[in-house]
Amino acid sequence: MLTEVRTWLDRRTSRAEDWDVEALLRAKRGQRVSVVLPARNESATVGGIVAAIRTALCETVPLVDEIIVIDSRSTDDTAGVAAEAGAAVYHQDAVRADLPAGSGKGEALWKSLFVATGDVLVFVDADLTAFRPGYVTGLLGPLLTDPALAYVKACYDRPLAGSAGPAFDGGRVTELVARPLLNQYWPRLAGFVQPLSGEYAGRGDVLRRVPFVSHYGVELALLIDLLDEVGLDALAQVDLGEREHTHQSTADLGVMAAQIQHTARLRLARSGRLTDDGSAGTELVQYTRGADGKGGYRPLSRDTAISERPPVASLQPELV
Numbered sequence: 578m579l580t581e582v583r584t585w586l587d588r589r590t591s592r593a594e595d596w597d598v599e600a601l602l603r604a605k606r607g608q609r610v611s612v613v614l615p616a617r618n619e620s621a622t623v624g625g626i627v628a629a630i631r632t633a634l635c636e637t638v639p640l641v642d643e644i645i646v647i648d649s650r651s652t653d654d655t656a657g658v659a660a661e662a663g664a665a666v667y668h669q670d671a672v673r674a675d676l677p678a679g680s681g682k683g684e685a686l687w688k689s690l691f692v693a694t695g696d697v698l699v700f701v702d703a704d705l706t707a708f709r710p711g712y713v714t715g716l717l718g719p720l721l722t723d724p725a726l727a728y729v730k731a732c733y734d735r736p737l738a739g740s741a742g743p744a745f746d747g748g749r750v751t752e753l754v755a756r757p758l759l760n761q762y763w764p765r766l767a768g769f770v771q772p773l774s775g776e777y778a779g780r781g782d783v784l785r786r787v788p789f790v791s792h793y794g795v796e797l798a799l800l801i802d803l804l805d806e807v808g809l810d811a812l813a814q815v816d817l818g819e820r821e822h823t824h825q826s827t828a829d830l831g832v833m834a835a836q837i838q839h840t841a842r843l844r845l846a847r848s849g850r851l852t853d854d855g856s857a858g859t860e861l862v863q864y865t866r867g868a869d870g871k872g873g874y875r876p877l878s879r880d881t882a883i884s885e886r887p888p889v890a891s892l893q894p895e896l897v
């Protein structure tokens with residue numbers, strides 16, 4: 578581990594319990610706080626998360642000023658459930674509908690930058706199955722109390738639901754793809770315990786100065802781009818203890834892994850460390866047996882292409 582990272586790890590890692598809500602209210606000093614949940618087909622969990630934030634951090638103490646759910650082309654009642662729980666719901670394709678539509682989680686997060694009014698934005702996945710308001714206060718703690726910080730990521734144990742395995746059995750793409758890539762090519766980011774965590778907070782003006790990669794490349798790209806934009810000491814992480822969420826299938830995580838590999842290649846090429854001749858395939862062929870689970874294997878073609886949205890701040894003023 579680089580000496581710089583060792584120092585960073587000690588200096589820029591805190592714990593959720595280090596941040597007292599009353600102290601955060603005093604530190605807020607007129608800054609607005611938006612909580613943003615990107616949600617695709619999360620009707621089973623989004624309502625409980627929104628209600629918990631609203632009750633604890635809007636009604637009981639005025640720490641959070643708005644709760645936004647970006648409905649990311651859900652086919653269930655995510656939007657209705659989120660609205661019922663008290664969130665302001667925006668459909669991903671209805672925000673900046675003048676632009677060609679994009680896809681995936683990264684698109685949902687980029688679109689949130691056009692509707693969130695907070696000086697500080699807190700992002701929370703909508704599939705969490707054991708959410709606590711301390712996730713939000715923990716992420717806000719460093720940002721509201723240290724003006725030198727721009728972005729704070731959650732870290733936590735990630736047990737794999739249903740397995741009695743160790744605390745890091747979850748975060749499969751983190752452990753098998755993202756962490757090796759970061760250690761190989763971006764060792765200054767090796768101090769992040771959970772580089773792909775879906776819970777993080779950032780200053781709105783800084784987030785609007787970086788691009789947003791589509792789909793599941795967004796978290797890796799944000800870390801790499803924010804390191805370039807603001808420097809390692811403006812980044813931090815907060816230990817939230819444990820995180821449980823609805824898991825995707827291994828096959829679906831294969832698509833996520835490919836998107837993250839494409840993102841890494843894009844960033845290596847952009848920094849001149851790799852020549853990208855555009856020959857990397859974006860088709861991922863996976864295999865399944867027939868519906869009855871018998872017979873021979875059938876190929877299943879999956880698209881893993883990613884795209885990228887420019888920094889919001891780079892858009893023509895009249896277009897923002």
Ligand SMILES: O=c1ccn([C@@H]2O[C@H](COP(=O)(O)OP(=O)(O)O)[C@@H](O)[C@H]2O)c(=O)[nH]1
Pocket residue numbers: 614615616617618619647649680681682685701702703704775822823824825
């Ligand atoms: O196209 C998408 C894919 C995912 N998500 C949301 O992004 C978060 C993380 O996605 P997911 O749970 O699929 O990833 P995982 O946590 O399983 O890696 C969740 O709130 C999803 O509903 C989204 O808004 N749009």
Ligand SMILES: O=C(O)[C@@H](COP(=O)(O)O)O[C@H]1O[C@H](CO)[C@@H](O)[C@H](O)[C@H]1O
Pocket residue numbers: 682702735737746747748749750751752773774775776793794795796797823824825830833
């Ligand atoms: O960290 C990971 O390996 C993946 C999958 O987690 P699990 O193996 O289902 O616990 O989950 C994260 O990765 C996505 C891509 O960055 C994020 O968008 C998700 O919020 C995050 O949960």
